Amino acid sequence: xxxxxxxxxxxxxxxxxxxxxxxxxxxxxxxxxxxxxxxxxxxxxxxxxxxxxxxxxxxxxxxxxxxxxxxxxxxxxxxxxxxxxxxxxxxxxxxxxxxxxxxxxxxxxxxxxxxxxxxxxxxxxxxxxxxxxxxxxxxxxxxxxxxxxxxxxxxxxxxxxxxxxxxxxxxxxxxxxxxx
Numbered sequence: 001x002x003x004x005x006x007x008x009x010x011x012x013x014x015x016x017x018x019x020x021x022x023x024x025x026x027x028x029x030x031x032x033x034x035x036x037x038x039x040x041x042x043x044x045x046x047x048x049x050x051x052x053x054x055x056x057x058x059x060x061x062x063x064x065x066x067x068x069x070x071x072x073x074x075x076x077x078x079x080x081x082x083x084x085x086x087x088x089x090x091x092x093x094x095x096x097x098x099x100x101x102x103x104x105x106x107x108x109x110x111x112x113x114x115x116x117x118x119x120x121x122x123x124x125x126x127x128x129x130x131x132x133x134x135x136x137x138x139x140x141x142x143x144x145x146x147x148x149x150x151x152x153x154x155x156x157x158x159x160x161x162x163x164x165x166x167x168x169x170x171x172x173x174x175x176x177x178x179x180x
Contacts, residue, residue, distance in 0.1 A: 003157045006105040008059060009093040011074035016090075018105070021057050023155055025179045027172070028059045028109065030097045032069035032147035033080045040148050041085035043169040047176060048089045054180045055155065058089035063097050066146050070094060097144040106144065109151045113162035114142035123166040154179045 003026070004019040018026070027047070032038060048058045062077045064070040070077060074093055081087040097106040117139070118124035131138045131145045138145060148165035152175050161175050 001108060003105075003108065003153055003159065006103075006108060008061065008103070008105065009095070011078065011091070011093050013093070016092075021059075022157065024055045024057050025051070025155055025176060026057050026059060026153040027150055027176060028061065028105075028153065029150045030061050030063040030106075030144060030147060031081075032063065032066065033072060033077055034069040035066070035147040037146070037148040037165045038069075040165070040169060041081060041087055043173075044089070045085055045087050047169075047173050048087075050173075051176055051180050052089075056176060056180065060087070060089055060091040061097070061103070062091065062094040063144075063147065064094060065096055065098060065144075069147060097149075109159055109162075110142035110144070112159035113151060115139070115145060115164070116162070118145075118164050118166045121166070127164070127166055152176060152179070 004022055007015045007017045009015055029044065031041070044058055048056065062070045072080065077094065078091050081091060096102045115138070118127045127146060135143070146165050150163040150172055151159055152161040154160050160179070163172050
């Protein structure tokens with residue numbers, strides 16, 4: 001299996017095969033509208049505007065699995081993102097990223113790039129404490145830990161990086177830029 005064997009669903013229930021992004025760099029991110037990391041939408045949009053014409057696609061998959069921080073409908077989520085952050089990248093249907101109802105795409109992404117930690121600093125310490133409360137073994141499994149976990153896919157379809165929400169967005173941008 002490759003990344004191109006998977007698809008995502010739009011809020012209008014249209015299926016988009018990732019095959020349609022072959023030859024492009026993809027940044028796939030599970031998002032939330034009511035999270036402390038929600039301001040990353042601004043930086044994601046900046047990255048999108050900077051690199052979209054050079055071959056970048058951002059695939060935004062809202063998810064309500066982490067502290068119920070994405071409670072709205074797909075339409076409400078889209079309205080929030082476009083009005084508050086002027087997002088232009090494609091937003092998909094709200095979906096699960098862990099568990100039995102997770103998008104199959106996420107099983108593949110987690111298999112390709114497992115969890116390597118939250119890094120260092122206050123945000124990392126906070127996330128270790130928060131996630132440790134509901135998943136005692138979180139350091140040893142590939143599950144998505146929180147909103148705004150990002151996967152970067154190169155033009156050949158290889159999942160080359162995973163960035164936890166605590167990662168510096170400059171590092172995410174540098175990774176994308178290196179693949180453009």
